Amino acid sequence: MSLQFQNASTRIDAENAQDPNSELFQSETFPKELLYSNRMYKRLMDFYPDASEEVQIAAKAQHICRWKMPRESYPMDRVGYLKWREDLKKFHAKTTASILQECGYNQKIIDRVSFLIEKKLLKKDEETQLLEDVICLVFLEFYLDPFVQKHDTEKLKNIILKTWNKMSEKGHQEALKINYSDANLQLIKDALGL
Incomplete structure (x- = not known):
């Protein structure tokens, strides 16, 4: 695990730890998106331990700061839901890209992580x-x-x-x-x- 990855991972966790929403799991309370991030990373490493660093980052940052863009801020219909989902992907990608830049990642890696978070070419x-x-x-x-x-x-x-x-x-x-x-x-x- 590279120092860059450790730094980025710590920053992603710190952002997600600010989630005002919490979830109870195994008698312990966690910030909701931090728990989700940890579940994503653990599942990725169990499922595909050889995953690239880019995928590892994308898994951890999949829902980064999601509470800042609540579903209720969009029309509560199908069109509103789809727009919210699309905007969320861009928001998560942009938030993560900013962290990766600060951690010294090159643009090629940042672009690849954004590509993955936006789930392009599924x-x-x-x-x-x-x-x-x-x-x-x-x-x-x-x-x-x-x-x-x-x-x-x-x-x-x-x-x-x-x-x-x-x-x-x-x-x-x-x-x-x-x-x-x-x-x-x-x-x-x-x-x-x-």
């Missing part, structure tokens, strides 16, 4: 696909359950199917190894027609 670029697999795996492992509490079965099946369709075959295999509740595993199987 299904065509191997590293973008790797990052998307990790995002989906983290969602299925840690964030599916809160969705189950909020949505009806048909909407949940649709969410699972959309998530599944973004993943690679290797991602699918990894997703089926996650330790789901019996109810969530059945929901996934029903959504996928397994």
Whole structure:
């Protein structure tokens, strides 16, 4: 692990630690986006330990400072949601690029990290696909359950199917190894027609 990466990682963590929103996990309270960042990085290293430094940074910074651009600040319809998602990607990429510049990374690496965070060429670029697999795996492992509490079965099946369709075959295999509740595993199987 390079000194540059350590510095960038520390800076990303420091930014995410400022999240005013918190999440309880294993009887401990964490800033929400710091916990997400740590989950992303751990899942990436478990899933693909040879990931490039650029992917590692992109995984850690995937939701950097997300609370600064709340969903409620956009129209609460499909168009508003899509615009919010698009603006978020650019915001995360720009915030991360600024940190990487301060840590002395060259422009080529900064541009590549931004490319990955903006999820460009999904299904065509191997590293973008790797990052998307990790995002989906983290969602299925840690964030599916809160969705189950909020949505009806048909909407949940649709969410699972959309998530599944973004993943690679290797991602699918990894997703089926996650330790789901019996109810969530059945929901996934029903959504996928397994």
